[in-house]
Amino acid sequence: MTVPERPEQPDSPPGTPVPGRVWMLRGARAAISIPAFILTAAFVGYAGLARETGLTLAETLAMTGLVWALPSIVVLTGALSSGMGLLPAGLAVALASVRLMPMTMALMPLIKVPGKTRNWQLLVASHFVAVTAWVYAMKHLPDLPREGRLPFFVGFGGSVSSFVFCMTAIAYLLVERLPDIVAGALFLLTPVYFLCSLWGASRLNADRVAMVAGLALGPLFFIYFPGLDLLWTGLAGGTLAYVGTRLYRRGLA
Amino acid sequence: MTDALLTETWWWPFVMILVAGWFATDVWRWLGVFAGGRLREDGELLIWVRCVATALVAGVISKLILFPQGILAETPIWLRLAATGVGFAAFFAARQRVVVGVLSAEAFLLCGWLALDRLG
Numbered sequence: 001m002t003v004p005e006r007p008e009q010p011d012s013p014p015g016t017p018v019p020g021r022v023w024m025l026r027g028a029r030a031a032i033s034i035p036a037f038i039l040t041a042a043f044v045g046y047a048g049l050a051r052e053t054g055l056t057l058a059e060t061l062a063m064t065g066l067v068w069a070l071p072s073i074v075v076l077t078g079a080l081s082s083g084m085g086l087l088p089a090g091l092a093v094a095l096a097s098v099r100l101m102p103m104t105m106a107l108m109p110l111i112k113v114p115g116k117t118r119n120w121q122l123l124v125a126s127h128f129v130a131v132t133a134w135v136y137a138m139k140h141l142p143d144l145p146r147e148g149r150l151p152f153f154v155g156f157g158g159s160v161s162s163f164v165f166c167m168t169a170i171a172y173l174l175v176e177r178l179p180d181i182v183a184g185a186l187f188l189l190t191p192v193y194f195l196c197s198l199w200g201a202s203r204l205n206a207d208r209v210a211m212v213a214g215l216a217l218g219p220l221f222f223i224y225f226p227g228l229d230l231l232w233t234g235l236a237g238g239t240l241a242y243v244g245t246r247l248y249r250r251g252l253a
Numbered sequence: 254m255t256d257a258l259l260t261e262t263w264w265w266p267f268v269m270i271l272v273a274g275w276f277a278t279d280v281w282r283w284l285g286v287f288a289g290g291r292l293r294e295d296g297e298l299l300i301w302v303r304c305v306a307t308a309l310v311a312g313v314i315s316k317l318i319l320f321p322q323g324i325l326a327e328t329p330i331w332l333r334l335a336a337t338g339v340g341f342a343a344f345f346a347a348r349q350r351v352v353v354g355v356l357s358a359e360a361f362l363l364c365g366w367l368a369l370d371r372l373g
Binding site (some may be wrong): 003025034035038045049055056058059062063065066067068069070071073074076079080086089090091092093094097098099101102103104106107108109110112119122123126127129131132135138141148180181183184185187189190191192193194195196197198199200201202204206207210211212213216217218219221222229230231233234235236237238239242243246 | 271274275277279319
């Protein structure tokens with residue numbers, strides 16, 4: 001620890017806002033968490049898949065850092081290995097990533113300080129929107145003061161992705177081939193974790209009904225409308241849940 | 254230049270990753286920033302958007318369980334469903350502690366898988 005350049009004020013008067021840096025550090029500290037470890041395990045499983053598919057370490061890491069959404073990464077891996085063209089691959093990945101838009105939309109009113117937050121700050125923060133960080137943010141951010149939420153989220157997202165990035169590299173280099181049963185167990189981690197934490201993050205009855213609707217409709221749309229299935233699941237399941245619970249809340253008014 | 258020539262250069266995968274990966278993914282996040290910027294925190298519209306996002310993520314979950322990628326696809330579907338059910342029940346029994354849910358599901362899956370291997 002070096003001598004601070006400015007004299008520190010340990011007894012800041014009550015009501016003094018905590019600076020953004022501090023919130024960012026708090027977010028980074030909160031990142032040492034169960035969700036981060038589960039996501040890491042999922043990416044360790046992915047590193048095995050990438051290596052089997054014949055991707056180089058640099059390609060694997062570029063995808064991890066730049067795309068940062070596991071389902072989209074898996075789609076792109078398939079596209080790269082099958083020599084798909086740029087346009088069809090881009091379309092396939094874009095379809096797999098549509099879900100990020102409503103997720104980001106729902107997060108914005110939480111992390112935005114009206115009149116103060118700049119758009120570029122939100123654009124930077126939005127890169128960390130993926131299921132893990134989103135679920136965590138929807139659950140925990142409402143408990144924080146409004147000014148702290150954006151830096152907290154960036155600190156959380158930034159540390160989770162840096163940690164996962166490093167662990168993916170290590171897993172790629174060290175693990176030649178995972179034993180079948182370990183690889184299989186890693187693949188089950190993600191959905192069970194999502195299931196429990198999504199339930200934990202739901203605040204309204206509408207959220208819970210939407211979750212049940214999505215669970216039921218997801219496979220149906222996947223079988224009958226593959227490609228855009230997740231988008232339809234979200235729109236149909238979400239609208240059903242919203243309208244249903246609204247009627248319940250307010251009657252026909 | 255033909256596709257065959259393109260795919261052999263070292264930089265082509267990175268163009269793919271930048272355009273078909275990074276841009277195709279982040280463009281939705283940026284659209285979400287602009288579309289979500291006007292939502293009010295207590296508005297009805299936000300409740301609907303959250304319902305859509307939640308149903309979408311739930312759809313990802315059931316797809317991962319029913320139609321998994323890789324080696325997990327070789328386990329019987331009832332084993333995956335039962336493991337998930339046990340995990341979710343344990344999550345509730347433990348007052349909604351996620352770790353308990355995840356570990357119970359994994360334990361059930363591994364026991365079931367090993368038992369099937371022995372029998373089969």
